[in-house]
Every structure is written in C-alpha cells, then in structure tokens.
Amino acid sequence: MVLDSSDLQQRRKAKSIKPTKRRITNGTTSTIRRKRTSYPNKEEPNRAAFIATLLFAAIFIPLVFVTNRLLGKGSGNNSANISSVKRDNRFLRNWKPKSNNAADINLQIPSVEELDAEHRAKQRELKYHSLYQPKFDEAELGYDIYNCPHTPPVDYPKAWKTTEVLGNWHPKDVTTLPPAHRDIYQGLCVFDYQTQYKTALNYRNSEKPFVIQNDPKVTSVANRWEDDPELLHRVLGDEKEFRTERSPDNLFMWYRLKGKHAAVPEGYHKPLNDEVEMTFGEWLEHALEKDGNALGDKDMIAKSNTLKERRLSLLMNKREEHDDDPLGDDEEGGKHDEDSEEAKQEKYFYFRINADLKSAREESPSKFVYDELTFLDPRKRKDSEFYIVDPKGERGINCRFGMRGVTAANHFDMSRNTIALLGGERRYVLSSPSQCNKMALYPKGHPSVRHSSLDWSNPVEWDDHPEFKEALINEVVLRAGDVLYLPTNWFHYIVNLSLNYQCNARSGISHETTHFIKDCGFDMHI
Secondary structure (H helix, E strand, C coil): CCCCHHHHHHHHHHHHCCEEEEECCCCCEEEEECCCCCCCCCCHHHHHHHHHHHHHHHHHHHHHHHHHHHCCCCCCCHHHHHHCHHHHHHHHHHCCCCCCCHHHCCCCCCCHHHHHHHHHHHHHHHHHHHHEEECCCHHHHCCCCCCCCCCCCCCCCCCEEHHHHHHHCCCCCCCCCCCCCEEECCCCCEEECCCCHHHHHHHHHCCCCEEEECCHHHHHHHHHHHHCCHHHHHHHCCCCEEEEEEECCCEECCCCCCCCCCCCCCCCCCCCCEEEEEEHHHHHHHHHHHHHHHHCCHHHHHHHHHHHHHHHHHHHHHHHHCCCCCCCCCCCCCCECCCCHHHHHHCEEEEEEEECCCHHHCCCHHHHHHHHCHHHCCCCHHHHCCCCCCHHHEEEEEEEEECCCCEEEEEECCCCEEEEEEECEEEEEEECHHHHHHCCECCCCCCCCCEECCCCCCHHHHCCCHHHHCCEEEEEEEECCCEEEECCCCEEEEEECCCEEEEEEEECCCCCCHHHHHHCCCCCCC
C-alpha cells in the first residue's frame, strides 16, 4: 500500500500520543491520553542571570565607592586626593567602634591636624634632648632624675660650686648648634604629670623644687602657641602697647626708686635697662631677628623684615593722622621707644604682660591669659589645684616673653612660684636659700634689694666676692610644656636661649627657709 504524505503525518501524530490504561474500581479499564509536558522558554534562564548580575552591580559598586571615600583613597589624580584630605577625615574623626564597654564609648580618633601637632612636638623633644644632656647619672647623683624616690632624698637637690657650673657653660654663650651639645649640671627631678603625680605632690608639699611635664592642660597651650606663631600676634596685635624692658646689654637687673624724683643712693649705679611702651608685633620682630641671625635662618629674618615693614607703615599712617601729636611720652605717662632702627637692632627687649583677675572679667589681654592658662587660674581649682597651692595668696599671672640672650640677674622671691614655659627654651640656674650668705646680695633698702650685686657672666667680679665661688648651684633647661615649681626664697638666675614665652604665678608663702633669709639681713615683709 502506498502512503501519501498526509497519511505519514497522521501516523506520526498517533505515535506521539500514547494511550495509557488505568484500572477503574469496577474492573473495567479506561484509556486516557497523556498530555505532552510543557517546558519553559529556553531564554528565561538567561534573563534571570542577567537580572541577578544587575542587582549585584547595583549593590557592590556603590559599596566599593563609599569604602574608598571613607579610607581617603577616592578616585582621580593624587592632587585631588590630597586636596580633599581634610574633608574626608571628618568621617574618621567622628567614627567610633562598636563596643559594649562603657569606657570606650567616648573614644576619639585624632585628626590629621592633631597628629601633625604631635609629630612637631616630638621633633622638638628630640632636638632638645640632643642639645641638652644631664651630665650625671643615678650612680653619681644617688637618684635617677627621671625616676626619683617617692620622697625627696636628704641632700636633694644635688648642687655644685658656681665656678664649676658657670665655668662649664658661660652664661653669655646662648646658641648651641648640633652636633654640639651641652652637659647640664642638673639635680632637679623631672616628673610625668600623668604617671608620677603623687610623687611630684610629695616634693611640692615638702617645698622642694622640681620640673613636671606632660600635663595636657599645659602642653596643649605650648603646642598651640608654638605651632601657630600668629596666634599671640592676632590677639595682642600691632596697636596696643605693653610695658617692655629695654637694654643695650643682655643683663637685666630689677630696681625700684621710690618716688618719681627719688635721689640715687650714694655709690649706686643704676642698671642699664629701662622701660618703654612696645607692641607685641614690634617685640616679635626684634626677637625673630635675633634668632634668625644666630641660627642663620633666612625664613626668620624674612618674617622679621615683613613685620618691620608693617610696623613702619602703620607708624607712617599714624603720624599722618596726628601731625600735631609728636612721638614721646603718651597721655598715661608711658615712654615710647625713640631709638633709631639701627639702634634697636643692637638692643635687647623683655616683653611683659601682667594679668590680674579684675581685668580678666572683660575682653582684654588679661582675660586671654586666664582663659588660656586655666592651670594658673585660682578660680578653676580642678585645673589649678596642683600649681596654685594657696589660692588666697595668688598675685595674678605674670608673663615674660624673652629673646635670645636676655638674662635676668640672680635673685630670690618671697613666695612660691610656679613657672610655665610655653614656647622656646630657658636656662634656670638655681640655688637653695641656705646659700644666701654667699650670693653677694644688695642689702635691704637698696633699689635692687634681693638681687646679686655682681655679674655672674663676668669672672673678674667673682674675685671681689670669694664667698660666691663657694656657693652651691644647679641648673635645668626648660622647654615648651615644662613647669618649674620653685619654693619660697629659692634663688634663680635666668638665661633666655631663644625666643620664648614664659608665664608664672605666685601662691602664698612657706616658712621652711625663713631663718636663712633672716641670717642674710632680710625679713619676710620686704
């Protein structure tokens, strides 16, 4: 039999659908045709994979971008990244890790600015220790100055003869350049405020001198004043004038002539230093010039020249505005510095700010000083209780900004003294009140009472006072952030080793050494 195409097609259809027999409960069977299984379209698996890929990309790519931004990596060129460091660091600065420990809740991540300040402070510390090194160790002193006994040793602090200490380092030799260094006849203990507080407190209560470091309240001010030289300039300015001591010689001797027209005592030679009115800007100009010339630092000299140009420009404008008001004594009796510019370059200037609580109640330099130096503010006992022993005996905060070479003659003060160095370096030569009879002091009633009558930098004068050669002294070099505690009646001779900022506060009187002072012919009411 011949099959045509239509027959073949019908047979294929019949084979594709096979009958299925199923037994029915009544014993009969029924034939059911099974339906062809239906499969999804082959393109559907590809579509699902594509959608999954899009979702993954939509989540992953933004996540990578945000992560890079948080870590400061970003995209683009390096200069763009560097310019956005401060903006990006706000995430790091405010980020805090998750923790169940309550003590960790306030953990702060230091900012880039804070890390930079810490680095600069560390560099200054390394430079200081490379230039000024204690000459004697624990074996020779009997104690380690950086790990002193809990209570002061019997012979504390160690001291040496004046001829040995001053002969080792002449007072007028103020510039030390690496790799050279100075051997320091240091007998004073140095305490860490955060780890040796109780030991330092024992020495303070025993009325013994010492240095304390690493107090955040102090170091924060020192870092701020050193890292931003313009801070004080912005606050104190180029207009307001302050009492400033001036001398053609580097030695400054305190004196007081009672009464405006008081006669000079017979045989008395008035010190070369006097007082003028000067702005902070002008003092900074001269101090930078001294440092720049000594160190060969062109940047300092350029800064000094810029300040000079600004000062002269302001002075010219002032003269044009007040042609009928010549320079000279002002209405309040202050004396202006009328020296020529050439003469000023040869002189030394000692800038002063005397802050008191009354003036600090309103906007003024006094308020700025008290706001900055909370550790010397008797009203803020939480900050100042270590440094201001007797708040009722406080006498204000006295700041003395010195330039390289300025030297304050040896003397003693009849009160406790807390001395904070907030910039630069100073050398303090100290002596116990027990050495009073060997200090060649001006007597009671003299204009320079309580001060040595001889020049410590002139060995020729030592021969006139042989007892001075036998006096026992020691020394310490303070750097920014150091605080020196000086008990009542302790002698101190000060040498400024660079442009520096020092502020001190007195807080009452102790009487452990009164008998030494009386033996010298003084009483405690001078």
